[in-house]
Amino acid sequence: MVNAVIILLSVLLQVLAAGVALRTLRITEHRAASILITLALALMALRRAYLLGEQLVKGQLPPWLMPTEILALVISGLMLTGIILVRRELLILRKRRLTADSSSTRARLEVDRLAAVMEAAPLPIWIAEDPECRVIHGNPAADDLLRMPRRSNHSQSTPGGRGPGHFRFQREGRDLPPEDLPMQQAVRRGETIRGAPMDLLFEDGTLLHLLGNATPLRDAEGQVIGGVASFVDLTEVRRMETRLRHTDKFESLSLMAGGIAHDFNNLFQAIVGNLELARTRLPEGHPALAYLDRLQGSLDRATGLSREILHCSGGEFRRPESLDLSEVVTTVTAGHPGTVEVTLAADLPPIVADARLVARVAEGILANALEAGPPGSPVQVRAFAHRMEPMDLTMGFWPEAPPMGPCVVLEIQDHGDGIPAATVPRIFDPFFSTRTVGRGLGLASALGIVRSHGGGIQVESTPGQGSRFRVYFPSREPIIPAVAPSPATAARGRRVLLVDDEPDLRETLAEMLHEWFGYDVEEAGDGEEALARFQRQPEAYDLVLLDATMPRLGGVEAFRAMRAIRPGLAGILASGYAEEDARQQAQAQGFADFLKKPFSSSELREVLERTAPKP
Numbered sequence: 001m002v003n004a005v006i007i008l009l010s011v012l013l014q015v016l017a018a019g020v021a022l023r024t025l026r027i028t029e030h031r032a033a034s035i036l037i038t039l040a041l042a043l044m045a046l047r048r049a050y051l052l053g054e055q056l057v058k059g060q061l062p063p064w065l066m067p068t069e070i071l072a073l074v075i076s077g078l079m080l081t082g083i084i085l086v087r088r089e090l091l092i093l094r095k096r097r098l099t100a101d102s103s104s105t106r107a108r109l110e111v112d113r114l115a116a117v118m119e120a121a122p123l124p125i126w127i128a129e130d131p132e133c134r135v136i137h138g139n140p141a142a143d144d145l146l147r148m149p150r151r152s153n154h155s156q157s158t159p160g161g162r163g164p165g166h167f168r169f170q171r172e173g174r175d176l177p178p179e180d181l182p183m184q185q186a187v188r189r190g191e192t193i194r195g196a197p198m199d200l201l202f203e204d205g206t207l208l209h210l211l212g213n214a215t216p217l218r219d220a221e222g223q224v225i226g227g228v229a230s231f232v233d234l235t236e237v238r239r240m241e242t243r244l245r246h247t248d249k250f251e252s253l254s255l256m257a258g259g260i261a262h263d264f265n266n267l268f269q270a271i272v273g274n275l276e277l278a279r280t281r282l283p284e285g286h287p288a289l290a291y292l293d294r295l296q297g298s299l300d301r302a303t304g305l306s307r308e309i310l311h312c313s314g315g316e317f318r319r320p321e322s323l324d325l326s327e328v329v330t331t332v333t334a335g336h337p338g339t340v341e342v343t344l345a346a347d348l349p350p351i352v353a354d355a356r357l358v359a360r361v362a363e364g365i366l367a368n369a370l371e372a373g374p375p376g377s378p379v380q381v382r383a384f385a386h387r388m389e390p391m392d393l394t395m396g397f398w399p400e401a402p403p404m405g406p407c408v409v410l411e412i413q414d415h416g417d418g419i420p421a422a423t424v425p426r427i428f429d430p431f432f433s434t435r436t437v438g439r440g441l442g443l444a445s446a447l448g449i450v451r452s453h454g455g456g457i458q459v460e461s462t463p464g465q466g467s468r469f470r471v472y473f474p475s476r477e478p479i480i481p482a483v484a485p486s487p488a489t490a491a492r493g494r495r496v497l498l499v500d501d502e503p504d505l506r507e508t509l510a511e512m513l514h515e516w517f518g519y520d521v522e523e524a525g526d527g528e529e530a531l532a533r534f535q536r537q538p539e540a541y542d543l544v545l546l547d548a549t550m551p552r553l554g555g556v557e558a559f560r561a562m563r564a565i566r567p568g569l570a571g572i573l574a575s576g577y578a579e580e581d582a583r584q585q586a587q588a589q590g591f592a593d594f595l596k597k598p599f600s601s602s603e604l605r606e607v608l609e610r611t612a613p614k615p
Contacts, residue, residue, distance in 0.1 A: 015042075018042045118139035119139060119140060121139055121141060122141055123141060123230050123231070123232065124138060124139065124141045124142035124144075124145045124146075124230060124231045124233075125138060125139045125141070125142060125228065125229070125230045126138040126139075126142055126154060126183060126228070126229045126230070127217075127226065127227070127228055128155070128183055128187060128217070128226040128227040128228075128229075129226050130225070130226060131187055131224055131225060131226065132157060133155055133157045133178075133183055133184050133187055133226075133227065134155055134157055134158050134159065135153055135155060136153060136154045136155035136157075136183065137151060137152075137153065137154065138154050142154065142231075145200075145208075145231065145233065146164065146167060146200075147166065147167070147202070148164060152164075155178075156169075156178040156181070157178040157179070157184060163178070166202060166203050167200055167201065167202045167203070168200075168201055169181060169198050169199070169200060169201075170198065170199040170200075170201055171197065171198050171199065176198060181198075181212070181229075182196045182198075182212035182213065182214035182229050183212075183214045183227050183228075183229040184227075185214065186214035186215055186216050186227050186229070187214075187216050187224055187226065187227040189216075190216050190224050191216070192213075192214070192215040192216075193212065193213065193214045193215070194213050195211055195212075195213065196211070196212040196213070196214075197209075197210070197211055197212075198210050198211075198212055205462055207235075207421070208233055208235045209233070209234045209235045209237075209238045210231045210232065210233060210234065211231065211232040211234055212229060212230075212231050213229065213230050213231075213232075214227055214228065214229035214230075215227065215228055215229075236394060239394050239395060240394075270502065270504045270505040270508050271598075272598045272599070272600060273505070273508035273509060273511075273512055273601075274508055275292055275295060275296055276512070276600070276601050277508070277511060277512065277515075278292060279292060280515075321352070321353070321354070321355065322350045322351075322352060323350060323351050323352070323353045323355050323358065324348060324350060325348055325351060325358070325383050325408050325410060325473065326344045326345075326348055326383055327355075328355060328358050328359050328362060329342065329344060329362060329381060329383050329410065330342070330344070331359065332359055332362040332363050332366060333366070333381055336366070336370070336379075339370065339376065339377075339378060339379060340366070340370075340378070340379050340380075340381055341378050341379070341380045341381065342381045342382075343380070343381070343382045343383075344382070344383045345382075345383060345384040345385060348383060348384070348385055348408050349385055349406055349408060349475040350475065350476070351407075351408050351453070351473040351474065351475055351476060352453075352476040353453050353473060354453075357449045357452075357453075358449070358453070358473070360445075360446070360449060361410075361446045361449050361450060361471060362410060362412075362471075364443065364445070364446050365412050365443075365446060365469050365471070366379065366381065366412055368414075368443070369412050369413070369414035369416075369467070369469075370414070371416075372414040372416030372417065372466070372467065373414050373415050373416040373466070374416075377414070377415050377416065378415070379412065379413065379414050379415075380411075380412070380413045381410075381411070381412050381413075382409075382410075382411040382412075382413075383408065383409070383410050383411070384408070384409055384411070385406065385407075385408055385409075385475075386406075386407050386408070386409045386472070387405065387406055387407070388402060388403070388404050388405055388406070388407045388472065388474065389404065390404065392458075392472070393456075395458055396456055396457055396458030396459065396470070397428055397447055397456055397457050397458075397459070398456035400451060400454070402454050402455055402456060402472065402474050403454070403474055405474070405475070406474075406475040407455070407472050407473060407474045407475050408472075408473050408475055409470050409471065409472055409473075410470070410471040410473070411468065411469070411470045411471075412468070412469045412471075413466060413467070413468040413469075414466045414467055414468075415465070415466040416466050416467065417463065417464065417466075418461045418462050418463040418464055418465055418466055418467055419459070419461040419463070419467055420463055421461075424459055424461060427443050427459065428443045428444050428446075428447045428457075429444060446471075450471055450472075450473070453473055453474070454473075454474045455471065455472040455473045455474060456471075456472050457469060457470065457471050457472070458470040458472070494518060494519050494520055494542065495519065495520045495521075495522070495540060495541050495542050495543075496513060496519045496520070496521055496522070496541065496542070496543045496544065496545060497522050497524060497530060497533065497534065497541045497543070497544040497545070498510055498513065498521050498522070498523050498524070498545050499523075499524045499525075499526070499527065499529075499530040499544065499545065499546040499547060499550070499555065499558065500523075500525075500546075500547040500550070500574075501525055501526050501547065501550040501551060502547075503525070506523050506525070507523075509545075510523055512601060512604070513545075516601065516605075517604075517605070517608060519543075522541070526550045526551055526552050526553060527546070527550050527552060527553025527554055527555060527557060527558030528552045528553045528558070530544070530546065530558050530562075531553065531558050531561050531562065534562050534565070535565065538562075538565050538566045539566070541569070542570065543570050543571070543572070543611065544559065544562065544569065544570075544571045544572070545571070545572045545574065545595075546558060546559055546571065546572070546573060546574065547574050547575070548573055548574065548575035548576075548586075549575065549576070555573055555574075555575075556573065556586070556589055559571045559573070559589055559590075559591065560589050563589070563590055570592045570611055571590070571591045571592060572591060572592060572593050572594070572595060572607060572611055573586040573591045573593075573594050573595070574594075574595040574596075574597055574599075575594075575595075575596065575597060576596075576597040576598075592610070592611040593607045593610060593611050595607055
């Protein structure tokens with residue numbers, strides 16, 4: 001009976017082992033081995049079952065089989081235990097593999113997401129794949145920024161200096177070594193770098209202003225294994241800031257220059273009038289006439305300086321007309337044969353400009369170009385049509401935003417020493433010069449004239465290679481000349497209302513009008529006083545001569561009120577500013593003519609004859 005129990009236990013253990021081995025098929029890659037083990041265990045179980053049947057039939061087993069069956073029972077137990085342990089290990093390995101597969105899937109998903117973010121990000125982003133930053137790859141925005149092929153190594157920390165050489169990073173004009181770049185610093189220090197300013201300089205001279213940010217990459221144990229960096233391109237922001245600073249400075253200068261010129265012109269007008277009156281009181285050949293001539297020469301130079309100040313403020317736009325820029329360029333360059341190479345595009349669109357002032361701009365820039373290079377060095381002058389785009393405004397000097405659309409460009413290029421980048425923003429300052437002490441208003445005057453025409457100036461200069469100036473004039477429809485008042489509507493009487501807030505000037509003009517031209521003159525010190533006089537006797541005055549800028553009520557406003565009372569009134573507007581807007585306002589308000597201070601007696605005579613001829 002004991003033998004039967006031993007065999008039965010052995011059979012059960014082998015059956016269990018075979019079952020466990022069979023179940024192992026689902027979790028192992030070695031299926032053939034599991035099948036063979038299962039079959040072997042099943043055969044062993046059958047053999048033990050046969051022996052058990054023999055015992056039950058015969059009643060007993062041979063004595064020598066007892067130790068063998070006991071050993072078989074032990075082996076069966078060991079086999080079951082071993083298969084269970086193997087299955088357990090296989091289950092653990094399977095779980096680990098599944099976990100690893102899941103982690104790998106998640107990792108691949110994260111990598112794919114990161115790649116998608118890198119691809120779509122508009123900002124340049126770089127990833128260093130090693131702690132030494134020897135391999136650095138960037139997204140497409142980074143490739144474009146550095147002008148590198150896709151999926152290329154951007155690192156400047158490669159051994160032997162084999163990194164890209166067509167650009168270099170700078171800070172305050174000094175080249176930055178690779179170890180001082182934000183990425184390398186973040187990896188070396190193990191800390192985040194934020195807001196590191198730097199400049200990116202290419203071989204062709206292109207300069208970009210950047211702001212760098214970087215952070216280290218760490219593994220599961222916290223060890224630094226690489227880094228991530230991104231740059232923000234501040235070039236356009238810096239350009240806009242520079243433009244705004246220059247615009248603010250220009251506006252301040254314009255206000256100051258216009259005010260100074262206006263006051264000077266009022267003073268000069270009084271001096272001009274008194275000089276002419278003094279000449280009429282002296283007989284021919286009087287020794288004092290020589291002193292008056294010298295005084296007149298000094299006054300002419302002072303008047304010229306006042307005109308230059310007005311140019312800086314954007315004023316002095318006196319004779320707008322439809323103009324072909326080619327004609328102006330041809331006239332200006334005619335005095336420099338062999339030195340100036342002129343290229344003029346055919347059929348340039350017309351611009352509305354003052355030909356005298358445009359010529360002054362061309363002459364000034366051309367003179368600078370001729371002085372910049374060695375004697376005999378050629379200067380190229382071009383004129384061509386262009387379509388103004390917003391991108392044009394990102395560089396250069398634009399006192400006011402011009403209208404987008406067709407324009408004409410005057411380009412003057414020299415081959416001199418060039419202008420340092422730090423100096424370019426100052427070249428339009430009054431009295432600034434790159435050669436000697438400033439000799440005048442120069443380019444400041446040119447920029448003011450261009451401003452009055454609604455344009456701008458671009459400057460490109462490379463030290464050692466020369467400079468290129470581009471002057472933009474918006475193309476406009478040809479203007480229709482204003483129709484002057486006919487003699488029938490002009491003043492035919494001899495009574496004039498003279499309005500000016502400068503007592504000396506008013507007294508001088510009143511004497512000239514009365515003594516030389518035979519007018520009865522009534523004076524008023526400002527617009528309100530003049531309007532009050534006019535309201536009392538609106539039919540008493542045949543002509544009013546008003547200063548444009550006066551306290552309490554300006555000349556334009558006062559004349560508008562007078563015309564509301566008496567529509568046929570003839571008027572002349574005088575101004576020391578002489579801006580384009582002043583002329584336009586004068587024409588729009590019905591003024592018969594316009595006088596720019598200081599004006600001579602002959603200019604006054606011409607205006608009076610056109611406006612109010614004597615009966």
